[in-house]
Amino acid sequence: MTKEDQFYKHLVKEISAGTRYNKRSLEKEGERFGIVDKTWIKELSELAIVTIARHRIANNQDKGIKATFDALVDLYNTQHNLSLRTSHSMMLQQYSTPAPLAYLASRYVENGKATAKYFEPSAGNGLLTIALPYTQTYVNELDDIRLSNLKRQPFKVVSNQDATRPFHKYHQYFDGITTNPPFATLDEPIKAGGFLIKHLDHAMAITALDTMKDTGRAAIIIGGHSTYDAKGRLTKGKNRIFLNYLYHHYNVEDVISINGKKLYTKQGTGFDVRLILINGRKAKPEGVAPLKNEQLCQVINSYEELFERVGLEDKPEPPQPDKKKLLKLRAKAIALKQKQSAK
Numbered sequence: 525m526t527k528e529d530q531f532y533k534h535l536v537k538e539i540s541a542g543t544r545y546n547k548r549s550l551e552k553e554g555e556r557f558g559i560v561d562k563t564w565i566k567e568l569s570e571l572a573i574v575t576i577a578r579h580r581i582a583n584n585q586d587k588g589i590k591a592t593f594d595a596l597v598d599l600y601n602t603q604h605n606l607s608l609r610t611s612h613s614m615m616l617q618q619y620s621t622p623a624p625l626a627y628l629a630s631r632y633v634e635n636g637k638a639t640a641k642y643f644e645p646s647a648g649n650g651l652l653t654i655a656l657p658y659t660q661t662y663v664n665e666l667d668d669i670r671l672s673n674l675k676r677q678p679f680k681v682v683s684n685q686d687a688t689r690p691f692h693k694y695h696q697y698f699d700g701i702t703t704n705p706p707f708a709t710l711d712e713p714i715k716a717g718g719f720l721i722k723h724l725d726h727a728m729a730i731t732a733l734d735t736m737k738d739t740g741r742a743a744i745i746i747g748g749h750s751t752y753d754a755k756g757r758l759t760k761g762k763n764r765i766f767l768n769y770l771y772h773h774y775n776v777e778d779v780i781s782i783n784g785k786k787l788y789t790k791q792g793t794g795f796d797v798r799l800i801l802i803n804g805r806k807a808k809p810e811g812v813a814p815l816k817n818e819q820l821c822q823v824i825n826s827y828e829e830l831f832e833r834v835g836l837e838d839k840p841e842p843p844q845p846d847k848k849k850l851l852k853l854r855a856k857a858i859a860l861k862q863k864q865s866a867k
Contacts, residue, residue, distance in 0.1 A: 528568060529676070531557040535572035540579070545569070545604040563669060566606060570620055570649045571673045573603055577623045577654045588838035589631065590831070596623045597827045605790050620791050621651045621704045621745060624827050625782070625799065628834045629743035630655035632801055633700030640699040641680075645687040645732045649673045652702040652743075662698070664691075687728050694735040701740065703732045707747035707795065717809070719769040726766040733774065733802070742774075742802040749781040749796050749823065756816035767813040770800065776813075777801040780833055781823045787830070801834070 531554060539545070545553065554565040577596055584592040600623050621629070633642065634655055642656045647663035648670050662681040665671045674682045685691065687705065705728035713722045716730045725746045736742055750767070751759040758764035770776050778801045785794040814820070824830045 527558045532568045626651045633741040642700040643698040646705045699740045701736045701742040704745040738805045744800040752816040771813045774802045775804045783825045786825045
């Protein structure tokens with residue numbers, strides 16, 4: 525077993541047992557295992573959170589979506605702060621998704637079918653896949669350290685492609701897409717469906733959506749909040765262009781503005797973000813983003829608000845048959861059959 529594996533498994537055990545780390549204690553713990561590279565320490569500690577999150581999902585599965593979500597909120601509140609920023613992670617604009625948000629996003633796209641296939645094209649350490657079955661999930665990552673962490677997990681496929689380029693072999697292949705691409709400006713704008721796209725996260729989201737089936741679902745996290753002009757239209761610029769593209773080509777169920785300072789701080793950032801929920805591709809491209817309304821202007825300031833807004837509900841248990849009634853009916857049926865046989 526490598527020192528990286530030993531350190532990661534040690535963190536899973538300690539954090540699961542209630543040990544709380546800060547930046548310094550985490551670095552000292554890494555040194556005990558011979559790991560001094562701060563990037564490795566940060567990424568392996570995040571991998572530990574991914575593993576613990578999956579354990580909590582598995583352990584709460586029978587209790588329902590809300591109980592599972594609450595267990596992940598508890599994990600987020602007690603986890604160490606992933607604010608250990610390195611020149612490497614800053615260059616790649618790597619900000620991972622908090623476990624409760626990752627759970628809602630991946631649970632939204634998961635359809636429960638054993639034949640379904642899922643994709644995360646900028647997967648990091650795998651947080652945005654925590655509600656998806658490993659054996660049905662394809663992940664892609666450009667960064668070498670995060671790629672090695674994905675390979676420590678039993679995903680169906682792990683790849684290493686530039687996610688700004690089309691995934692030709694996966695065209696309209698997946699039932700569900702989750703992605704939280706890095707936030708940055710493109711060196712050169714690209715054209716997509718008649719729209720000029722200028723931002724990296726927007727371009728990568730569009731590329732990811734090309735791999736979704738017509739009937740698939742997607743949960744996309746992008747930077748910033750939606751703003752509107754005096755006429756109630758999205759403010760002119762990059763956001764109007766990108767969201768008009770999405771609404772024109774896809775069935776956008778919601779665009780949720782999230783307060784990054786309230787829900788993202790333990791991920792090492794306070795950037796505001798939006799969660800975009802998409803339910804299928806339009807048969808005929810038409811329409812643009814809707815005008816300003818109360819729901820689209822709401823900013824989510826807590827995980828409880830986020831859970832309510834996404835609207836995932838536990839399916840009610842089917843009514844259980846009354847055993848006493850069943851026994852009486854069975855006895856009557858037997859008596860009737862005996863009476864008919866005696867004739």
